[in-house]
Amino acid sequence: MLEKIQSLRADIDELNLRLLQLLSERGEVAKRIGALQTASGASQYDPVREQAMLDALVAANEGPFDDATVKSLFKQVFQASMQVGQAQQKQSYLTSRSAKASDTVVDVRGTLIGSKHSPVLVAGPCAIESAEQVDAVARHLADRGVKLFRGGAFKPRTDPYSFQGLGEAGLVLGREAADRYDLAFVSEIMSTTDLPLFEEYVDVLQIGARNMQNFNLLKAVGRSRKPVLLKRGLAATIEEWLMAAEYLLHEGNPNVILCERGIRTYERYTRNTLDVSAVALAKLESHLPVLVDVTHSGGRRDLLVQLTKAGLAVGADGIMVEVHPNPAVALSDQKQQIDFPAFDAYLADTGYHTKLSEKRVELYGF
Ligand code: PEP
Numbered sequence: 377m378l379e380k381i382q383s384l385r386a387d388i389d390e391l392n393l394r395l396l397q398l399l400s401e402r403g404e405v406a407k408r409i410g411a412l413q414t415a416s417g418a419s420q421y422d423p424v425r426e427q428a429m430l431d432a433l434v435a436a437n438e439g440p441f442d443d444a445t446v447k448s449l450f451k452q453v454f455q456a457s458m459q460v461g462q463a464q465q466k467q468s469y470l471t472s473r474s475a476k477a478s479d480t481v482v483d484v485r486g487t488l489i490g491s492k493h494s495p496v497l498v499a500g501p502c503a504i505e506s507a508e509q510v511d512a513v514a515r516h517l518a519d520r521g522v523k524l525f526r527g528g529a530f531k532p533r534t535d536p537y538s539f540q541g542l543g544e545a546g547l548v549l550g551r552e553a554a555d556r557y558d559l560a561f562v563s564e565i566m567s568t569t570d571l572p573l574f575e576e577y578v579d580v581l582q583i584g585a586r587n588m589q590n591f592n593l594l595k596a597v598g599r600s601r602k603p604v605l606l607k608r609g610l611a612a613t614i615e616e617w618l619m620a621a622e623y624l625l626h627e628g629n630p631n632v633i634l635c636e637r638g639i640r641t642y643e644r645y646t647r648n649t650l651d652v653s654a655v656a657l658a659k660l661e662s663h664l665p666v667l668v669d670v671t672h673s674g675g676r677r678d679l680l681v682q683l684t685k686a687g688l689a690v691g692a693d694g695i696m697v698e699v700h701p702n703p704a705v706a707l708s709d710q711k712q713q714i715d716f717p718a719f720d721a722y723l724a725d726t727g728y729h730t731k732l733s734e735k736r737v738e739l740y741g742f
Pocket residue numbers: 502528532564583584585586607637669672
């Protein structure tokens with residue numbers, strides 16, 4: 377009796393191995409289907425096909441398992457196979473670490489952003505308002521070692537009656553000031569039709585939060601080879617943000633820098649909520665450099681230092697901050713921009729300026 381059981385158990389062991397082999401073979405085929413579906417843009421889940429497979433299995437079922445059991449066993453198999461296919465799909469995203477393990481380093485006119493390079497500071501006014509204003513800011517920043525100058529010429533404003541930016545004239549002023557002080561110029565592009573202008577005047581194409589899912593803009597900018605600063609949308613998930621970056625990479629532009637700028641939450645004490653975990657996660661999931669915009673995320677001058685430290689502590693590759701000669705009369709973001717003395721105090725309080733040339737490891741002890 378005991379011998380008989382032992383011999384049957386040996387049969388079971390052998391059948392287990394055969395089942396495993398068949399399941400593995402099935403998984404490999406599912407992976408190949410997943411790769412083909414990814415390439416053709418088709419969805420992995422096909423409920424009609426799944427129902428047809430279950431019907432065929434039930435029709436062929438001769439026991440001893442009842443139909444419901446057969447269905448539930450195979451549903452598990454289908455799900456496991458689909459997960460294999462999906463993992464395959466995820467791995468193929470160009471922004472993912474599995475597609476490229478090493479950190480991307482973006483070269484902006486000789487300033488290297490990403491990986492172990494020192495965190496950069498992107499500073500400048502919210503909007504370019506006049507020749508005097510832009511010159512004063514650019515001079516002050518360049519004097520303190522800043523290399524990347526920001527300033528909006530085309531402004532995405534919530535209120536259509538508020539200052540919309542100087543347009544092309546603003547780009548010209550920004551370019552001239554940047555050249556005068558040997559700075560790289562970062563400015564937001566809102567429309568595909570402006571791309572030739574931006575190609576001429578800017579060093580970094582900024583895609584604003586409100587345009588993060590403007591797919592035509594992403595495609596057009598993706599065909600450029602200029603570095604891109606991609607802000608996270610006001611209420612975008614991390615996945616949506618990375619997908620937006622995927623558009624840029626897919627079109628052939630590898631020079632993408634992500635920028636967390638706070639997301640909309642129920643909190644009213646801050647303009648937006650800085651999502652520090654998104655910064656850390658974006659760096660884990662993707663190989664792209666990540667900046668933190670401390671001005672728009674908090675919307676408060678009294679948080680700039682703390683948010684800067686928080687951003688750098690979770691691995692940000694740089695910080696964006698808005699600076700204006702006289703924020704009280706600024707044509708946009710009056711409440712958030714800081715004046716020159718406040719900027720100098722900010723540099724001193726964050727330790728950013730004096731240590732700008734040092735490695736992150738020395739800066740923050742990790
Ligand atoms: C900006 O940086 O000028 C800006 C408009 O920011 P955001 O797109 O993040 O709101």
